[in-house]
Amino acid sequence: xxHDDSPRWIHSEDVLTRSGPFGVVLLGxxxxxxxxxxxxxxxxxxxxxxxxxxDDLTEALAERHxxxxxxxxxxVASFLDELARTGLIRRxxxxxx
Amino acid sequence: MSGTTAxxxxxxxxxTHVAVPAAYGLPGAPSAPAExxxxxxxxxxxxxxxxxxxxxxxxxxxxxxAFPATDRQYGAIVRAHERSMRTCVALERTLGDxxxxxxxxxxxxxVVKGPAVAHLDYPNPSLRAFGDIDLLVAxxxxxxxxxxxxxxxxxxxxxxxxxxxxxxxxxGACLVLxxxxxxxxxxxxxxxxxxxxxxxDALFATDEQFTLGxxxxxxxxxxxxxxxxxxxxxxxxxxxxxxxxxxVAQLALDDRTDVAGALEAxxxxxxxxxxxxxxxxxxxxxxxxxxxxxxxxxAHQPDRFQARALRAYSGPGRSYATQTAAGLAAVDGxxxxxxxxxxxxxxxxxxxxxxxxxxxxxxxxxxxxxxxxRTTR
Numbered sequence: 001x002x003h004d005d006s007p008r009w010i011h012s013e014d015v016l017t018r019s020g021p022f023g024v025v026l027l028g029x030x031x032x033x034x035x036x037x038x039x040x041x042x043x044x045x046x047x048x049x050x051x052x053x054x055d056d057l058t059e060a061l062a063e064r065h066x067x068x069x070x071x072x073x074x075x076v077a078s079f080l081d082e083l084a085r086t087g088l089i090r091r092x093x094x095x096x097x
Numbered sequence: 098m099s100g101t102t103a104x105x106x107x108x109x110x111x112x113t114h115v116a117v118p119a120a121y122g123l124p125g126a127p128s129a130p131a132e133x134x135x136x137x138x139x140x141x142x143x144x145x146x147x148x149x150x151x152x153x154x155x156x157x158x159x160x161x162x163a164f165p166a167t168d169r170q171y172g173a174i175v176r177a178h179e180r181s182m183r184t185c186v187a188l189e190r191t192l193g194d195x196x197x198x199x200x201x202x203x204x205x206x207x208v209v210k211g212p213a214v215a216h217l218d219y220p221n222p223s224l225r226a227f228g229d230i231d232l233l234v235a236x237x238x239x240x241x242x243x244x245x246x247x248x249x250x251x252x253x254x255x256x257x258x259x260x261x262x263x264x265x266x267x268x269g270a271c272l273v274l275x276x277x278x279x280x281x282x283x284x285x286x287x288x289x290x291x292x293x294x295x296x297x298d299a300l301f302a303t304d305e306q307f308t309l310g311x312x313x314x315x316x317x318x319x320x321x322x323x324x325x326x327x328x329x330x331x332x333x334x335x336x337x338x339x340x341x342x343x344x345v346a347q348l349a350l351d352d353r354t355d356v357a358g359a360l361e362a363x364x365x366x367x368x369x370x371x372x373x374x375x376x377x378x379x380x381x382x383x384x385x386x387x388x389x390x391x392x393x394x395x396a397h398q399p400d401r402f403q404a405r406a407l408r409a410y411s412g413p414g415r416s417y418a419t420q421t422a423a424g425l426a427a428v429d430g431x432x433x434x435x436x437x438x439x440x441x442x443x444x445x446x447x448x449x450x451x452x453x454x455x456x457x458x459x460x461x462x463x464x465x466x467x468x469x470x471r472t473t474r
Contacts, residue, residue, distance in 0.1 A: 013311030016186040016193075020153065020223040021160035022179035027186040029310075034183040 008051035008092040009080060015088050030087035040065060044079060051092035054080060114138070115145040116383055118155035118164055119339040122220070123346055125386030129164040139170050143177065150226045150340035152177050157224060181226040188212070189309055191278050192230045196314055198249055204242050205235040205301055206315070209283065209325060210344075213316035216307040218347050226340065229279040233317070236297050239264040239284050243272070246282065250275050259440045266424065266437055268292050286328040289420025290406035293427035294367040320359040323348040327375035328368070332410040342379040349376065349390055356390055367427075370399035370407055402426060 016027040016034075023038040024045050037045055040061060047060055057080070058073040065072065083089040114134065120126035134142060146152045156178035158164035159171055166174065189212055199206050207213075211227025219225045234242040243263075247253070251272030257263050263270060269283035285292040303318040317325060326344040330337045348354050363369045376394035380387065399407060409423035421441055428437045 016189045016310045018182035018186060018223045020178055020182065020221070021156055021175045022182065025179060025182045025186055027183075027190060034186050036179055036183070 006053045006055060008053045008056075009048055009084065009089045010051045010092040011045075011048055012087055012090045026088050028087040035086070035088075040075075041079070044076065048083075048089055114142050115149055115151065115155075115339065118146060118158045119149065119151045119343050120346070120383040120385060121154045121158040121163060122224075123350060123383070123385060127384035129158070131165070133165045133167045133170060139166075143174060146174075147177070149338050150181075150228065151343065152181050153224045153226050154343070157221075178223075182223055185212075185215070185222075185227060188227065188230055188278065191274065191280065192232075192314070193310055193312065194249070195230065195232065195246060195280055196312075198245050199232075199234070199242060202238075202241060202245055204238040204245070206242070207233040207300065207304060208307075208314050208316050209233050209322075210329065212309065213307065213314075214322060214326070214344050214347070216309065217305060217316055217319070218322065218344070218351060225344075229281060231281045231283060233283045233285075233300065234269075235301055236264055236284050239269075239282075242282055243270060246272055246280060251280060254279075262440045266293065266428070266440065286325055287332045287410075287420075288417060289409050289424045290402075290427040291328065291332060291366075291368050291371055291410075293424050296362075296366055299362070319348070319351075319354050320362060323354050323356070323359045324363050324366075324368070324372060327363070327372045330379060331371045331375035335411075337378070339382070342375075342382055345375050345379040346383055346385060349379075349388070360393075367400075367402060370397065370403035373397035373399070374407065 012028060014029045018025040019042065023036050024042045025034050025036050026045070027034040043061065043064070044057060047057055052060075054073065054077055057076045058069060061076060062069045062072045080089065114130060117127055117129050133139070143152070143155070146155045152174070155164065156174045159166045159174055192208065192212055196206070196208070208231070210231040211225065212222075212230070215222040215225035215227065232242075240261075240263075243251075243253075251274055254271040254273055257270070258267065263284060268285055268288040269281060272280045272282060274280065285295050285297060300317060300321055303321070304315040305318050305322075306313040306315055308314075316322065323345070326341065326348055330341040330345045333341060349356065360369060360372060363372045373394040376390055379385075380391050380394075385391075405426070406423055409419040425434055425437055428434045
């Protein structure tokens with residue numbers, strides 16, 4: 001993992017989850033409906049069990065998947081934004097409320 | 098995956114093969130068909146899996162290559178598994194809200210059945226589907242619990258027999274929330290005699306916690322979970338769901354379960370016959386290899402009380418009325434029996450209207466039910 005100053009993200013504690021052949025089903029406090037992560041989503045979610053920065057995730061995924069590092073980084077950033085917006089992840093340096 | 102299919106008439110343990118995935122992952126589980134099922138047989142299997150709440154086990158068996166399927170069948174069962182898991186997390190949110198309500202009011206409770214066994218007894222909670230929420234509430238706060246949950250929008254599915262009956266003698270009540278979600282609020286494990294012999298204080302003397310959405314929730318201890326699973330599988334429905342029977346096997350075959358301790362509790366609650374019935378029917382239906390517990394269950398002879406009580410839960414005479422009538426034998430003391438009879442026979446008008454149509458008809462049905470429980474098979 002790299003050591004950068006960008007924020008690190010981690011699962012929100014109150015998320016209800018299920019994983020299986022379908023991917024990962026998540027239901028956060030701020031969501032009215034569960035969401036299902038598929039394709040690379042479950043791999044990113046698994047990595048976020050521990051604090052990870054955008055660089056950490058990009059590095060880990062770029063090793064596993066085809067495509068340029070910049071494409072991977074853009075996709076992961078968009079994915080993190082969505083997870084954060086729906087309260088499924090939180091900043092690891094902030095105390096959970 | 099494979100493109101060839103086998104006929105629905107291939108010999109297996111079950112016409113729809115559904116016992117195979119229901120036992121998936123257990124030692125000594127029956128073998129799956131050699132080839133994917135043809136479409137009618139596959140449809141029958143997935144319908145049965147939905148009914149029996151074992152879709153997650155079927156999907157996991159297919160994903161692991163332990164049950165053959167075509168690519169299309171694989172895609173369909175994975176989507177069905179996803180749907181059932183979306184339902185489960187939504188139900189778990191309801192569970193968390195109900196738990197918060199009870200905890201804020203200081204009402205002791207235990208989470209029972211689906212979510213508790215999914216998180217504590219299965220290798221992955223995604224293997225256990227459920228369709229409602231079940232809470233066991235301490236009898237002395239039972240009325241408070243119902244009031245708290247109805248204040249949050251829950252509506253009783255059936256009226257109480259008579260005010261105070263549930264708290265003293267009843268199994269519990271089903272509350273239906275505005276979105277259709279059901280919360281079963283239990284005082285004891287089942288209606289009727291076996292529900293009246295369970296030591297409710299003992300259930301609240303121990304617990305095992307599980308984590309749900311970052312918080313701890315109390316479940317019954319493992320041995321009590323096993324006995325409860327047996328109650329549910331042996332007495333809960335005329336034809337028990339495979340998910341209930343899988344719970345029995347899951348707990349019985351778990352090295353962490355103190356089976357001797359569980360049997361001791363069951364004997365103390367005059368319900369070792371319930372465990373014996375659950376174990377024998379589970380092993381027979383799932384097609385599992387016998388264990389010492391199964392040999393004990395096959396040789397078990399119920400005493401007179403249990404033999405009579407069991408009749409109220411099985412056979413053509415099975416009904417809430419026969420269970421209630423048979424419950425009289427399990428109520429302690431003459432004063433208790435008198436109170437029980439009074440509550441049952443002089444029931445609340447609304448309850449009588451909905452269940453019997455009138456007091457005369459209720460008395461007649463009560464007498465017939467009492468006679469049915471005394472009839473020797």
